[in-house]
Amino acid sequence: MNEKLLMTPGPTNVPKRVLDSMSQSMMHHRTSEFSCMLSQMSERLKYVFQTSSDVLTFPAAGTGGLEAVIVNLFSPGDRVLLVSIGVFGDRFSKIAQVFGLDVDKLEVPWGMGADPQTIKESLKDSHKAVIVTHNETSTAAANDIKKIAEMLSGEDKLLIVDAVSSLGGLELRMDEWGIDAVVTASQKALMSPPGLAFISLSERAWEKSKESRLPKYYWDFEKARADLNKAKAQNPYTPAVSLIAATNEALAIIQEEGIENAWKRHELMANRIRSGIEKIGLGIFTHRDYLSNTVTAVDVGEKAETVKAMMENEHGIIISGGQGVLKGRIIRIGHMGCIDGEMADRTLKALEDCMNRA
Amino acid sequence: MNEKLLMTPGPTNVPKRVLDSMSQSMMHHRTSEFSCMLSQMSERLKYVFQTSSDVLTFPAAGTGGLEAVIVNLFSPGDRVLLVSIGVFGDRFSKIAQVFGLDVDKLEVPWGMGADPQTIKESLKDSHKAVIVTHNETSTAAANDIKKIAEMLSGEDKLLIVDAVSSLGGLELRMDEWGIDAVVTASQKALMSPPGLAFISLSERAWEKSKESRLPKYYWDFEKARADLNKAKAQNPYTPAVSLIAATNEALAIIQEEGIENAWKRHELMANRIRSGIEKIGLGIFTHRDYLSNTVTAVDVGEKAETVKAMMENEHGIIISGGQGVLKGRIIRIGHMGCIDGEMADRTLKALEDCMNRA
Incomplete structure (x- = not known):
């Protein structure tokens, strides 16, 4: 497909x-x-x-x-x-x-x-x-x-x-x-x-x-x-x-893999994504006490829809926008399932590029 | 699979x-x-x-x-x-x-x-x-x-x-x-x-x-x-x-194929299956005025379950048994979807073999 x-x-x-x-x-x-x-x-x-x-x-x-x-x-x-x-x-x-x-x-x-x-x-x-x-x-x-x-x-x-x-x-x-x-x-x-x-x-x-x-x-x-x-x-x-x-x-x-290892891997990937987001200088929408290890919401303000489109069209990476009142305000990066470090890093690199040019 | x-x-x-x-x-x-x-x-x-x-x-x-x-x-x-x-x-x-x-x-x-x-x-x-x-x-x-x-x-x-x-x-x-x-x-x-x-x-x-x-x-x-x-x-x-x-x-x-051609092919396949069944000497359960072109029910009496199992185990052909009160009395041969003459003939030949030996 x-x-x-x-x-x-x-x-x-x-x-x-x-x-x-x-x-x-x-x-x-x-x-x-x-x-x-x-x-x-x-x-x-x-x-x-x-x-x-x-x-x-x-x-x-x-x-x-x-x-x-x-x-x-x-x-x-x-x-x-x-x-x-x-x-x-x-x-x-x-x-x-x-x-x-x-x-x-x-x-x-x-x-x-x-x-x-x-x-x-x-x-x-x-x-x-x-x-x-x-x-x-x-x-x-x-x-x-x-x-x-x-x-x-x-x-x-x-x-x-x-x-x-x-x-x-x-x-x-x-x-x-x-x-x-x-x-x-x-x-x-x-x-x-x-x-x-x-x-x-x-x-x-x-x-x-x-x-x-x-x-x-x-x-x-x-x-x-x-x-x-x-x-x-x-x-x-x-x-x-x-x-x-x-x-x-x-x-x-x-x-x-073992279910405990899968949980642990999700935690590691979530941390990798979140620290990468912060390095780019972006804020994380979710309160720090309730951060999900399967998805991260990033505050990108009015650039949200543009960045989402650039990620897909220029980097071949599908991310999600906001839903409900968050539409157009955040992007969401899923990191669940068969996610690995290379995928996380590729996504972060592409996001940095898109944010710089959007 | x-x-x-x-x-x-x-x-x-x-x-x-x-x-x-x-x-x-x-x-x-x-x-x-x-x-x-x-x-x-x-x-x-x-x-x-x-x-x-x-x-x-x-x-x-x-x-x-x-x-x-x-x-x-x-x-x-x-x-x-x-x-x-x-x-x-x-x-x-x-x-x-x-x-x-x-x-x-x-x-x-x-x-x-x-x-x-x-x-x-x-x-x-x-x-x-x-x-x-x-x-x-x-x-x-x-x-x-x-x-x-x-x-x-x-x-x-x-x-x-x-x-x-x-x-x-x-x-x-x-x-x-x-x-x-x-x-x-x-x-x-x-x-x-x-x-x-x-x-x-x-x-x-x-x-x-x-x-x-x-x-x-x-x-x-x-x-x-x-x-x-x-x-x-x-x-x-x-x-x-x-x-x-x-x-x-x-x-x-x-x-x-064209939908009319698909309907026609189903009719031809149904006729081929039904005449083959009669050549084997078996009866068709359904009244002749209401014969379906997508499935045929065959009267096989007490051999039904045995024949169904033999068809699968010895010929690699999955057929169905009866449902409800017809369980153990009939077998059902589906001929719908991407069915062709070779599949119909292979099924008839296998059925004849199973009936002879069951």
Whole structure:
């Protein structure tokens, strides 16, 4: 399709061996061969989610995964505390509202993360769940999920985490930290093509899902889990076979590296990008206490759109602009997935050149 | 993935040039390059749908596309006439019921298609729509959509067609015949990898969609249409970029062949398979008036499962068994997508061998 370097918060660059896994002849989804591949991918997903629970796979964008969690766990009128730190928190809130939930939105200023103590203080007895974004790509801020989970331990509330742009890049230990639902997608730190959403629920969340009265068919978790646990693992409806082959291969790469090493590499790359940005003399938009290791937001003022275009047209590097009120004010550099030092340095060098000439 | 010949009613064999289009470096979905590709695919889809209306694309299985049509066009309590001729008609009916529609189900004996006159006689004033499957893969029967549409012309009812396993293989002229909603998926006669659902609505259906009170976010057609019609065509949420690249390439192949030629080729292949089956001395399950040109169901009695396994293990040809009450009684041979005479003959020869030895 192109030979451009993707330095955006998703889709990210897909390694050659992952791309190649899609160019094999089509496999049928009701064969033993496919079942083996699906089971293998599911086990590898458990490792990346750091959970012993099943991980469900749907042909869908990450947004579909967020919707699926709402319709499987809740009923109209259910009250939830939704912590928004940017565009994707707002989206999750909108989805919950569309499906009739009573949403109390805790809004955190853009560029900040949420204070666990404030979350705890905002909780009402009637809240059934706390819904929070792990990594907010619109502001390049990350929440400290471990501390939030600790603060909520002992409370009878589901903790639901949108980990779409973090899983595989930022430390997340679903079981150990006591998270009840984790949603992610293929095209971010999992360095696979877009088109698959992945979801895992704790036993407590499975129990709560039995009470849900929202209609569901395509997103039905109970059916997806039953099919996954058949003697020959399946998906309820035709799965995106080539994307599963690709993700299975990408997860093998993460396994080979080790998930802790992947987290560490993301931290090193983020530091390299951030110190490079500062050397160029540019400011970082996000508050220093909440810096994300998968994406960096750079204050470039009115040059934002020009620099973004120059980066693509003159250097072959795709970066992102701002979203919402940040449109035209910031650029965002993604550094998630199969990112290495050479890519980081090439991006910084190109950015310096563009800033000098824009 | 494998080198087996897929002779199933989907996923089908994907041509090499389609597979190769997925092994290029990942393209970002907010670039001009992607918008061009999306617009090109959308135009090609219009040609295959035979419509001037927009065709929407979702990362989803075909079942997701069926659900999307229900939640966009209806409200709880809406009464519809649903014509079921097999498993997939039953599924569409179940989806409509799950979302609170009042479904009158017209059940046709398995192996038959629906009589247009009977559909007309079953209509009540309160029915808002007639929902019908074009091609039912579970029984290898096809409905005569043209006649059904003619019989309904002048009625103020939406005509909704599940064309998942027919579009590109069986004649379907959405605009000329006056169909209000057509749903299909990538992995059948469109000879692309699974993971994309495509939907087109008539202007009448777009009008009716404004009345729908079912909650929708991921499936929101209005948003999908608005984004597709931006100066730079987009999808609302991250699209399955590599599957779009693949389908765009597959649709180019159909354009080169010409859609009428593709329909004709499917007819010729179906005749070749059916006469071969009869030469082997086997019976065809489906009633002769409703034979599908994309799949054939063969009566093989108790040998069904054995023959299916032998076809795969000894000849490298994947066929399907029966579904529902037909499990263990029939085998199904798909002949949709990039099927040619050599593939048909190879399948027949292998089947004869397996029947002799099973």
